[in-house]
Amino acid sequence: MSPDILIAAVLIAFLAAVCSSLTGFGFALTMVPLLTLAWDVQLAIATTVLLALLNQAALLFEVRGHVVPSRVAVLLVGYALGMPLGLFLLERLDTDSLKVMVAATVLVTGLALFLVPAYQIRRGATPLGVAAGVASGVLGPTTSMSGPPVVIYLLGRQNQVEAFRSTIMAFFLPAGIITTATFAVLGRLTGDVILTAALCLPAIAAGGVAGGWLRRRLSEERFRSLVLGVLVLSSLGVLLSAVV
Numbered sequence: 435m436s437p438d439i440l441i442a443a444v445l446i447a448f449l450a451a452v453c454s455s456l457t458g459f460g461f462a463l464t465m466v467p468l469l470t471l472a473w474d475v476q477l478a479i480a481t482t483v484l485l486a487l488l489n490q491a492a493l494l495f496e497v498r499g500h501v502v503p504s505r506v507a508v509l510l511v512g513y514a515l516g517m518p519l520g521l522f523l524l525e526r527l528d529t530d531s532l533k534v535m536v537a538a539t540v541l542v543t544g545l546a547l548f549l550v551p552a553y554q555i556r557r558g559a560t561p562l563g564v565a566a567g568v569a570s571g572v573l574g575p576t577t578s579m580s581g582p583p584v585v586i587y588l589l590g591r592q593n594q595v596e597a598f599r600s601t602i603m604a605f606f607l608p609a610g611i612i613t614t615a616t617f618a619v620l621g622r623l624t625g626d627v628i629l630t631a632a633l634c635l636p637a638i639a640a641g642g643v644a645g646g647w648l649r650r651r652l653s654e655e656r657f658r659s660l661v662l663g664v665l666v667l668s669s670l671g672v673l674l675s676a677v678v
Contacts (some may be wrong), residue, residue, distance in 0.1 A: 447638050458602045462580070494603040505601055506604045509567040519571070535576060566587035
């Protein structure tokens with residue numbers, strides 16, 4: 435395995451951990467598009483799935499007191515319903531198709547959140563939550579980026595920074611466990627994937643500390659702007675990786 439790929443993975447993992455610590459999501463949205471510029475897309479997805487799980491486990495402990503269990507449960511029901519389709523697509527799509535799917539996912543989400551002003555979900559919250567979970571379950575195995583549908587849903591349900599972060603983390607942890615276990619059964623956690631993930635762990639820890647320091651200096655308004663910025667910038671990175 436090339437040292438250049440390992441160095442790139444470590445640097446990207448640090449950046450992804452900073453984004454995740456700041457917003458509660460964004461790890462895969464940051465890591466997948468950038469890592470696919472240097473590495474095979476399927477290996478990049480598998481590595482991100484494993485690292486995202488480890489990252490979320492550490493972050494959730496910090497904010498566990500702010501979790502809204504009912505919202506997490508609704509999203510997880512949908513995730514379980516959508517995951518079989520996601521696994522089917524993962525097995526059927528080639529590398530270029532996966533890149534296009536990654537690009538489309540992040541670009542549409544970023545543009546939607548950028549163009550739509552602040553909103554509140556007042557009716558049909560449970561069906562919308564299940565639908566967001568289903569979409570997340572489809573995207574998780576195929577792109578490792580299960581966050582966008584859940585982010586859109588929770589931004590309309592939760593305005594407070596800590597409640598938003600903790601609830602989305604509480605969703606990502608069990609969803610990540612399911613996806614990682616499935617990847618292991620399918621043989622996608624190869625030796626290169628595990629080695630890369632192990633070398634990235636110190637960078638993730640450092641990124642979490644840096645993100646925590648920055649988060650304490652953010653207002654509610656700047657937090658929402660940052661969430662949107664992460665998605666838009668990730669969209670550009672994914673598009674670049676899809677056409678290279």
